[in-house]
Amino acid sequence: xxxxxxxxxxxxxxxxxxxxxxxxxxxxxxxxxxxxxxxxxxxxxxxxxxxxxxxxxxxxxxxxxxxxxxxxxxxxxxxxxxxxxxxxxxxxxxxxxxxxxxxxxxxxxxxxxxxxxxxxxxxxxxxxxxxxxxxxxxxxxxxxxxxxxxxxxxxxxxxxxxxxxxxxxxxxxxxxxxxxxxxxxxxxxxxxxxxxxxxxxxxxxxxxxxxxxxxxxxxxxxxxxxxxxxxxxxxxxxxxxxxxxxxxxxxxxxxxxxxxxxxxxxxxxxxxxxxxxxxxxxxxxxxxxxxxxxxxxxxxxxxxxxxxxxxxxxxxxxxxxxxxxxxxxxxxxxxxxxxxxxxxxxxxxxxxxxxxxxxxxxxxxxxxxxxxxxxxxxxxxxxxxxxxxxxxxxxxxxxxxxxxxxxxxxxxxxxxxxxxxxxxxxxxxxxxxxxxxxxxxxxxxxxxxxxxxxxxxxxxxxxxxxxxxxxxxxxxxxxxxxxxxxxxxxxxxxxxxxxxxxxxxxxxxxxxxxxxxxxxxxxxxxxxxxxxxxxxxxxxxxxxxxxxxxxxxxxxxxxxxxxxxxxxxxxxxxxxxxxxxxxxxxxxxxxxxxxxxxxxxxxxxxxxxxxxxxxxxxxxxxxxxxxxxxxxxxx
Amino acid sequence: xxxxxxxxxxxxxxxxxxxxxxxxxxxxxxxxxxxxxxxxxxxxxxxxxxxxxxxxxxxxxxxxxxxxxxxxxxxxxxxxxxxxxxxxxxxxxxxxxxxx
Numbered sequence: 001x002x003x004x005x006x007x008x009x010x011x012x013x014x015x016x017x018x019x020x021x022x023x024x025x026x027x028x029x030x031x032x033x034x035x036x037x038x039x040x041x042x043x044x045x046x047x048x049x050x051x052x053x054x055x056x057x058x059x060x061x062x063x064x065x066x067x068x069x070x071x072x073x074x075x076x077x078x079x080x081x082x083x084x085x086x087x088x089x090x091x092x093x094x095x096x097x098x099x100x101x102x103x104x105x106x107x108x109x110x111x112x113x114x115x116x117x118x119x120x121x122x123x124x125x126x127x128x129x130x131x132x133x134x135x136x137x138x139x140x141x142x143x144x145x146x147x148x149x150x151x152x153x154x155x156x157x158x159x160x161x162x163x164x165x166x167x168x169x170x171x172x173x174x175x176x177x178x179x180x181x182x183x184x185x186x187x188x189x190x191x192x193x194x195x196x197x198x199x200x201x202x203x204x205x206x207x208x209x210x211x212x213x214x215x216x217x218x219x220x221x222x223x224x225x226x227x228x229x230x231x232x233x234x235x236x237x238x239x240x241x242x243x244x245x246x247x248x249x250x251x252x253x254x255x256x257x258x259x260x261x262x263x264x265x266x267x268x269x270x271x272x273x274x275x276x277x278x279x280x281x282x283x284x285x286x287x288x289x290x291x292x293x294x295x296x297x298x299x300x301x302x303x304x305x306x307x308x309x310x311x312x313x314x315x316x317x318x319x320x321x322x323x324x325x326x327x328x329x330x331x332x333x334x335x336x337x338x339x340x341x342x343x344x345x346x347x348x349x350x351x352x353x354x355x356x357x358x359x360x361x362x363x364x365x366x367x368x369x370x371x372x373x374x375x376x377x378x379x380x381x382x383x384x385x386x387x388x389x390x391x392x393x394x395x396x397x398x399x400x401x402x403x404x405x406x407x408x409x410x411x412x413x414x415x416x417x418x419x420x421x422x423x424x425x426x427x428x429x430x431x432x433x434x435x436x437x438x439x440x441x442x443x444x445x446x447x448x449x450x451x452x453x454x455x456x457x458x459x460x461x462x463x464x465x466x467x468x469x470x471x472x473x474x475x476x477x478x479x480x481x482x483x484x485x486x487x488x489x490x491x492x493x494x495x496x497x498x499x500x501x502x503x504x505x506x507x508x509x510x511x512x513x514x515x516x517x518x519x520x521x522x523x524x525x526x527x528x529x530x531x532x533x534x535x536x537x538x539x540x541x542x543x544x545x546x547x548x549x550x551x552x553x554x555x556x557x558x559x560x561x562x563x564x565x566x567x568x569x570x571x572x573x574x575x576x577x578x579x580x581x582x583x584x585x586x587x588x589x590x591x592x593x594x595x596x597x598x599x600x601x602x603x604x605x606x607x608x609x610x611x612x613x614x615x616x617x618x619x620x621x622x623x624x625x626x627x628x629x630x631x632x633x634x635x
Numbered sequence: 636x637x638x639x640x641x642x643x644x645x646x647x648x649x650x651x652x653x654x655x656x657x658x659x660x661x662x663x664x665x666x667x668x669x670x671x672x673x674x675x676x677x678x679x680x681x682x683x684x685x686x687x688x689x690x691x692x693x694x695x696x697x698x699x700x701x702x703x704x705x706x707x708x709x710x711x712x713x714x715x716x717x718x719x720x721x722x723x724x725x726x727x728x729x730x731x732x733x734x735x
Contacts, residue, residue, distance in 0.1 A: 611731030612728065612731070613661075613666075613728065614658060617657050617658045621654060621658065
């Protein structure tokens, strides 16, 4: 079965072709009849293959040479190992559930078939990203998911904000991708190959030339991993390239769940884990990865505490959780990072889909200040959402607790006490804003449009099923895969794919640390409950009392404004200058000047072109007669 | 048997008619037909020579000329239609964008 790995991305691709050709004219409201089975078959094959990988088989399959140019050779090939398997299962399983959910959520949208084309195309690209056996094919998937992200953020393209958000996502990702590409160039010039197996074999056998100080006193492998990490910053929305993700919430909610929470944004974490043999040779990069991760985790969590758009809160929560994954990877606990990636895919997809069900019930309302009291009319949504929020907050024994605690534990035992403290503070805020989000949405009185209140309806079956399955997953996945901590199933499974974790530098009692993070989460939940359930007028008083801090958070630290003033607008002014000052006057001027010169030089000769056909015919005839006369008589 | 000169005479006559047509008429379609006439006048002399010299070369050439002529008709008619759509005329005197 494992040699049929190409079937996994092939099914969604077939879905793209069928829906792309016949979706608009023929399938229309039945587009899901193609797209959902495509995702389902993909998951089924992935599951069968995963069983073989669990039994110990791996595969490095070369299908055919893709690019051959002298020494530069890149195949289309798949690498099926534990790491790829975890990613493949996460992507296909969550993807399938969100496809099913979309049947209900997107029902009646004029772009229904187009939506499923993009979703299937995304599944295909994401699977190519995680299954590729070389960096260039991974980059193909990397760009493919970026394209789908752009298309789906701007899915409602009549809305200016949506297309703007799509453009922003695309442009910010270009910055990161430029770094990624430079990293690939450097990797190729250093190792002469882009295939994982060969690169890692070389790194393991001959680390000396890689780790010796090279450019600027920094080793080549550090440069490579740094450049690759710039790509990960863009794709996985880390400081300072995170700005596109909150705006990406303009897309339909299933898209936010699939692309901007569960799968695509975790591609950077996957890439770092996949390149762990390289990263482990570059301690400075690892320090940077861990620091950026911890800072992002806290930074985004603070913003999430005051936002009032339900999707924006979850988006900042996603950025924060991605920060934890990078913190895990950065301190060498790659397996814990990937574990958090998998559990996060469950509970964050659940939160987004729950938010989608709320928005669906309220006819597009996303403002938390106009919600409240939805627990009674939307029972199923409320309880599944509560499970997701608790899992995200790190409540024992839900999924998020196991993975987040492992990351914090690894940060502590490797001696990164500062980063651990940042992560712990982030964990407190996470618990706080998740409680706030749940209370504002589902508890208290209904503050929205009374007209909506009368016909509130819970999620239809196609939307309820994914909620239930994901809620179940959020409960069991963590303990099932993560117990006992550090040595759980997921660790044993992933060990062959990843570089070994560094030796613990400090000593710490796992129980004590776990108790501490549980206590912190409990404090966050307590604070949230008090402020948003008991003393509901206190938050406003606090906001008024600490107005400057509140406004700073409300405006998201003015990062967008700073980027606009310091980067985007100077660049645009430079472009405008180059356009008017250089392109129009110098380049166009030169071209026009040449034309004018020719015109001046030819004013007499051009009289020959009379424009009268008769003159032309006559000259052709005269020429023919002369030529014939020469041939006949001239010899 | 019809002598060779008779064929060549007819061929030369047809060719001359074509030349005069191209030179004097103003309608692009008529000019086009005159060109076809010239091509077929040449074809006639080719087959005549092929017949009298007992060689198939001339006939082969005729096939080539016919093929090229067919292709030329397709392209030429398309151009004439495009000109008519733009200029509302097929009178070649009125189409003189390239006049210097």
